Amino acid sequence: MHEILDILKKNARTSVEDIGKMLRLSPEDVATQIETYEQSGTIRGYRALVNEDDLPGDRVTSVIEVKVQPEREGGFDRIARRISGFPEVKNMYLMSGKYDLLLFVEGDTLREVATFVSERLSTLDGVLSTGTHFMLKTYKQDGVLMDGEKVDERLPVSP
Amino acid sequence: MSNTSYVAAHVKALPFSGIRKFFDIVASRQDVISLGVGEPDFDTPWTVREAAVFSLERGATHYTSNRGDPVLRQAIARYVARQFGAEYDWDQEILVTVGVSEAIDIALRTVLNPGDEVIYHEPCFVSYRPSIIMAGGVPVCVETRREDQFRLTREMLEKAVTSKTRVLMLNFPCNPTGAVLSRTDVEDIADFCMTHDLLLLTDEIYAELTYDAKHVSFISIPGMKKRTIFMHGMSKAWAMTGFRIGYACAPADVSENMMKLHQYAIMSAPTTGQKAAAEALERGDAAVAEMLAEYNRRRNYLITSFAEMDIPCHTPAGAFYAFPYIGDLGISSEDFAMRFLEEHNVAVVPGEAFGQSGTGFLRCAYATRMDNIREAMARMAQFVARLREEKG
Ligand SMILES: Cc1ncc(COP(=O)(O)O)c(C=O)c1O
Numbered sequence: 001m002h003e004i005l006d007i008l009k010k011n012a013r014t015s016v017e018d019i020g021k022m023l024r025l026s027p028e029d030v031a032t033q034i035e036t037y038e039q040s041g042t043i044r045g046y047r048a049l050v051n052e053d054d055l056p057g058d059r060v061t062s063v064i065e066v067k068v069q070p071e072r073e074g075g076f077d078r079i080a081r082r083i084s085g086f087p088e089v090k091n092m093y094l095m096s097g098k099y100d101l102l103l104f105v106e107g108d109t110l111r112e113v114a115t116f117v118s119e120r121l122s123t124l125d126g127v128l129s130t131g132t133h134f135m136l137k138t139y140k141q142d143g144v145l146m147d148g149e150k151v152d153e154r155l156p157v158s159p
Numbered sequence: 160m161s162n163t164s165y166v167a168a169h170v171k172a173l174p175f176s177g178i179r180k181f182f183d184i185v186a187s188r189q190d191v192i193s194l195g196v197g198e199p200d201f202d203t204p205w206t207v208r209e210a211a212v213f214s215l216e217r218g219a220t221h222y223t224s225n226r227g228d229p230v231l232r233q234a235i236a237r238y239v240a241r242q243f244g245a246e247y248d249w250d251q252e253i254l255v256t257v258g259v260s261e262a263i264d265i266a267l268r269t270v271l272n273p274g275d276e277v278i279y280h281e282p283c284f285v286s287y288r289p290s291i292i293m294a295g296g297v298p299v300c301v302e303t304r305r306e307d308q309f310r311l312t313r314e315m316l317e318k319a320v321t322s323k324t325r326v327l328m329l330n331f332p333c334n335p336t337g338a339v340l341s342r343t344d345v346e347d348i349a350d351f352c353m354t355h356d357l358l359l360l361t362d363e364i365y366a367e368l369t370y371d372a373k374h375v376s377f378i379s380i381p382g383m384k385k386r387t388i389f390m391h392g393m394s395k396a397w398a399m400t401g402f403r404i405g406y407a408c409a410p411a412d413v414s415e416n417m418m419k420l421h422q423y424a425i426m427s428a429p430t431t432g433q434k435a436a437a438e439a440l441e442r443g444d445a446a447v448a449e450m451l452a453e454y455n456r457r458r459n460y461l462i463t464s465f466a467e468m469d470i471p472c473h474t475p476a477g478a479f480y481a482f483p484y485i486g487d488l489g490i491s492s493e494d495f496a497m498r499f500l501e502e503h504n505v506a507v508v509p510g511e512a513f514g515q516s517g518t519g520f521l522r523c524a525y526a527t528r529m530d531n532i533r534e535a536m537a538r539m540a541q542f543v544a545r546l547r548e549e550k551g
Contacts (some may be wrong), residue, residue: 007456018533021463022456150202157182157195157506159285159334 004033005042012046051146053138061106062091062113065099065131066121076100079126088116099131110134166411173292176285177225177512181496183295185506192531192538194523195506197334201399201453203435204446207397211271211431219430225422227255227406228433234440235406239389243366245378251399251411255428255436256419259364259392259405260286265420266360267294267326267389275325278310281514282482284334284362288514291328298323302516305484308473309338313347320351326358327351330367332374335513335522337475342375349380359387364405365478367396367447370455378408385410388417393432395478396447397439402432454479457532461477464536468543477527482510486519488543489550493519519551 003023007014016030023030037043052059069080076094080101084092091104107113113132122130138146164171185191202208226232229249247253256262258271263286273295279287280301286429291298301319303309311329329348331340340348352359359377366374378389392405405428407417461481465472472483483494492509499505508524510517525532 003452003456006452008218018460021460022529024463026465152200154196154198154200155182156185156191156193157178157508158197159176159178159512 004030005037008034008043008046011084017073049142049144051138051141053146054078057108058110059106059108060110060113061104061135063133063135064103064105064121065133066101066103067128067130069126069128070100070102071126079124082124085120086116086120088113168374169293173289175400178285178508181506181508181512184497185500188500188504191500192535193506193508194366194525194527194532194535195508196524196526197480198400199352199395199450199526200528201398203398203402204364204439204443206442207399207435207439211435213318214431214434216270216442219434219488221430223255223427223430223433225249225427226253226418227428228430228437231255231433231437231440232406234437235408236446238440239378239391239408243363243378243382243389245376245389245408247384248407248411249468250459252408252414253267254407254409254414254421255433256392256405256407257403257425259362261289261421261425261428262388262390262392262405262407263287263360263362264294265417265424266290266390266409267296267328268360269413270326270360270388272294273374274323276321276325277328278316278319278324278357279328280333282309282333282335282510282517282520283511283513284330287328288442296326297323300514302514303333303336304336304516305471305473305520306392307368308476309333309336309482310340311342311348312344313351316348316351320355320357324355324357325519326360328360329377330362330363330364332363332369332477334365334478335480335508335510335517335520336473337478337480338473339369339372339477340375340464341372345375346380349383352386353382357386359383360390361387362390364390364392364395366391366396368451368454368479369477370451370458371474374477391434395438396450397407397436397443398450399435399439402435403429404432404436424501453529454525457527457529460529460532461523461525461536464540468540470543477526481523481525482520483523484520488546492517492519492521499539499542500509505535505538519536 004019006017016027019030020027070076088105089103092104093102095102105113117130117132140146175462232249232253235253236247240246267290271294273294276299277291277296278299278301280303299319301315303311361377363376375385377383378387381464391407393399472481475481496507496509508522510520
């Protein structure tokens with residue numbers, strides 16, 4: 001019974017009253033369940049899904065491929081933890097293939113991201129090389145299309 | 160100028176759909192929240208649209224075989240077998256049509272001799288009665304009732320059957336009532352057909368959209384396949400109305416004769432639609448399930464809202480329509496719909512558009528976004544309070 005989560009994942013601002021009506025539960029039961037999720041950490045937080053492209057300014061996101069030297073003890077974890085600690089790093093994954101770590105790094109300007117890469121990231125012990133790609137346009141984010149508007153083209157009444 | 164009408168008398172005598180007048184009024188207004196739309200608000204699943212685009216790129220822009228693309232017919236045979244538990248020969252017993260709309264038309268024209276009586280139930284889809292008449296049949300209407308959750312019962316049918324009855328025509332889950340039949344109902348009605356040696360035309364276009372129990376198809380009942388024309392299509396569960404694809408599964412001789420009418424009138428169903436339909440049947444289950452879950456939440460929202468307003472509404476267990484009763488508010492459903500539109504800019508369809516027995520009811524389609532439904536219900540609560548005040 002994770003329907004409450006399904007609804008909140010689509011729209012975190014759905015009221016407990018509305019969720020109750022959709023699932024035929026009382027608002028109190030919905031609120032209790034949400035609290036349980038929050039306390040257990042299943043729900044980690046709520047945030048707006050923003051299309052950064054719409055905002056003024058040149059905020060940039062880059063994807064950085066990083067090759068690192070794994071260590072005899074601990075493998076990738078120690079260096080990975082070190083890199084993931086930087087607040088500029090929004091998402092980070094260990095990958096199979098040509099490089100080891102994939103980072104999503106955000107900054108207010110291109111220079112800021114470039115500086116982070118050249119001064120902080122590449123200089124770390126164990127980082128062998130980096131490849132930085134800047135994102136140019138967002139088409140889809142977290143399952144939501146960001147490019148273009150949806151219009152209802154249906155006839156207003158039909159049998 | 161001559162006064163001769165070029166229109167045949169029997170066509171002239173055919174009434175316009177009750178929805179048409181209302182449609183014109185709604186269409187002339189701005190920013191209407193419409194619960195009057197009888198088609199999904201969801202876009203066709205992307206894999207399906209992508210398959211259609213791919214077929215165009217590859218140049219699949221020609222006629223298909225009259226019966227329909229073999230790939231699609233085989234997909235239909237597999238789907239019907241796994242979903243409804245009946246095996247059909249894809250080459251002899253399946254015909255791809257331009258929506259269930261065409262299937263209804265050619266099925267009736269194929270089987271009716273002039274004067275044959277067809278039992279059907281009201282409130283029902285707008286095309287049933289005219290299609291029976293245009294096929295030379297005599298429509299015999301059975302009225303389903305709120306107190307039976309708009310189910311059709313054997314007793315009602317026994318009262319309507321005569322020596323001239325040839326066909327029973329059904330639509331469950333039902334547009335506009337949202338009614339479904341239980342397994343026992345289906346077995347009883349199947350037995351009725353066998354007892355009176357009737358042909359069954361069953362329009363199960365909403366089969367996937369049931370909320371409280373899995374749909375029971377008439378073709379799953381032993382002995383029914385040979386006396387049934389089973390009609391289904393892609394419009395509703397797969398949100399593919401514009402692709403115009405339906406199909407009819409029927410015994411080979413019936414199917415072959417339906418094919419003649421289809422061949423002469425239509426040639427073949429739209430090719431792009433057929434390619435898309437094959438993809439939908441093979442890889443569409445997850446998308447259907449997701450839409451179903453969303454419809455269910457909206458349905459629950461509507462039912463709860465009507466209960467809060469103290470408006471009686473049976474629990475619609477299928478399709479995407481609620482059919483609340485407003486007959487106690489001292490206003491006809493037509494006036495309700497008109498004033499609700501004028502005063503609150505929300506469109507609902509008056510029940511009589513679906514037959515006389517729909518009087519006093521409204522059809523509220525929940526094939527529209529949740530925020531529209533929430534707003535429509537908030538406005539309805541205001542409107543209903545106002546009506547109660549007026550009534551005193
Ligand atoms: C009960 C019923 N049958 C048939 C149809 C026609 O559907 P199609 O798009 O397959 O022609 C509809 C559409 O509203 C319907 O509600």
